[in-house]
Amino acid sequence: MARSLSHVLEISPVTRHEGHSKLVLKIDNEGIIERGDWVSITPVRGIERLAIGKPMESVPKIASRVCGICPVVLSLASTESMEASIRCYIPNNARILRTILLYANRLHNLALHNLLILPDFYLPRTDRKINPYSAEEPIRTAALRIQKLRQIGQTIAGIVGGEAIHPSSVRIGGIRSNISRQAKDKISSLAKESIPLAREQMEFMVSVLRDFQGRDSISVGSQNVILPGNLGFHSQGYMATSPVYGSSSLDENPTWDPQRFTEVRPYDWYMGEVTVDVADPDYPFGGTSPVGTMANPQTESCAALPLYDGQPVEVGPRARSARFRGNAEKGTIGQHIARQLEYMDNVHTMTEFIDALNVQGKVLADRIPDGDGSPGWALNEAPRGTNVHFARVKDGKVQSYSMIVPTTWNIPTASLALRGAPWQLAEMVVRAFDPCVSCATHMLVIDQNGKTVEERLV
Secondary structure (H helix, E strand, C coil): CCCCCCCEEECCCCCCCCCCEEEEECCCCEEEEEEEEEECCCCCCHHHHCCCCHHHHHHCHHHHHHCCCCHHHHHHHHHHHHHHCCCCCCCCHHHHCCCCCCEEEEEEEEHHHHHHHHHCCCCCCCCCCCCCCCCCHHHHHHHHHHHHHHHHHHHHHHHHHCCCCCCEEEECCCCCCCCCCCHHHHHHHHHHHHHHHHHHHHHHHHHHHHHHCCCCEECCCCEEEEEECCCCCCCCCCCCCCCCCEEECCCCCCCCCCCHEEEECCHCCCCCCCCCCCCCCCCCCCCCCCCCCCEEEEEEEEECCCCCCCECCECCHHHHHHHCCCCCHHHHHHHHHHHHHHHHHHHHHHHHHHHHHCCCCCCCCCCCCEEEEEEEEEEEEEEEEEEEEEEEEECEEEEEEEEEEEEHHHHHHHHHHHHCHHHHHHHHHHHCCCCCCCCCCCEEEEECCCCCCEEECC
């Protein structure tokens, strides 16, 4: 028998992810989610409008400022969308350096996400929730390992990219300059140092996740919540374009098709105005929104919702595993497992690219056209998934620009993955997608009367 849509509950904000979002949930009398709307409420950055009319060299620097977690992948995809529009082909050594930079950023992000999710879980074979800042073993060792892996990733990114946060060496046409032999030796040593650390961290996280998966119930605040075996399951497809880097419209055989991409407005996807009629003041931290709170996901959302072949898709580690390994364990825990398994691929592949780098090789194209206004797109497989940028450049100036970043793809899929879960586990389902909501915020306009007007930018 179908459960009735009997109550509305709101969790605002969602915690332990980058940016600001909230969950508006319709739940039945037993607290099971019948419908979940995960909504970006991060203020619009206006990056795509700022790009118009700017010199093409400026836009990747602007795009990387969307947030401080994803600047490397944003800068790379932005640069390559400009190169796709002007039809500029970069030297092989520049591609190698960009790939090393992407993988250094992914190593940093893998470790950082471990830090954000660990409080959801238990020390294996105990009833103690994990405090990642505890001096208790093995947590202290794991926390120190996480910080070391982040340090290695950021150090390599700083050497290759000029800066670890907003890389200054990436430029249209390739890389500003090659690195020295001494710098190559340094990053090679760091990459090799990361291999045993990454293996230990992967094994630790998998043991934590498998232990959690075997539990019948968990504690959330003061409540004991039944843990369903299908937590986070959804029936949507996966989208991934490369296990290593990505694709662009310059490729002879692109692995992504823009004709299969469409967007829907928040108005056409989310529920309309609702009133919160159930609340839990003991929910960590600070309780859920009080009874009487008005919510309207249709007008509060700050992100258009992308579809591929007319459907939401999942992007990220599990999508890459499904596409290139032929397996994808379902559910929230399966998603976390897929992310941990990328540790070893990441460090080994990064080491291989470092070995392949010719420090005497050319890293900048001989000719960088000004562009004739032709459309171009480029994407990379960012830590969180497929990161697509579109551009038109004419006479060196940007005519149009848009970004469809991984979290934007995952927002509607994560909303669907909430169905059937106890509402207390909704944040856990969302966190498994490793959200970066600031990057996903880009599309709303407010008119003079305060009315939200949706605007398609692609």
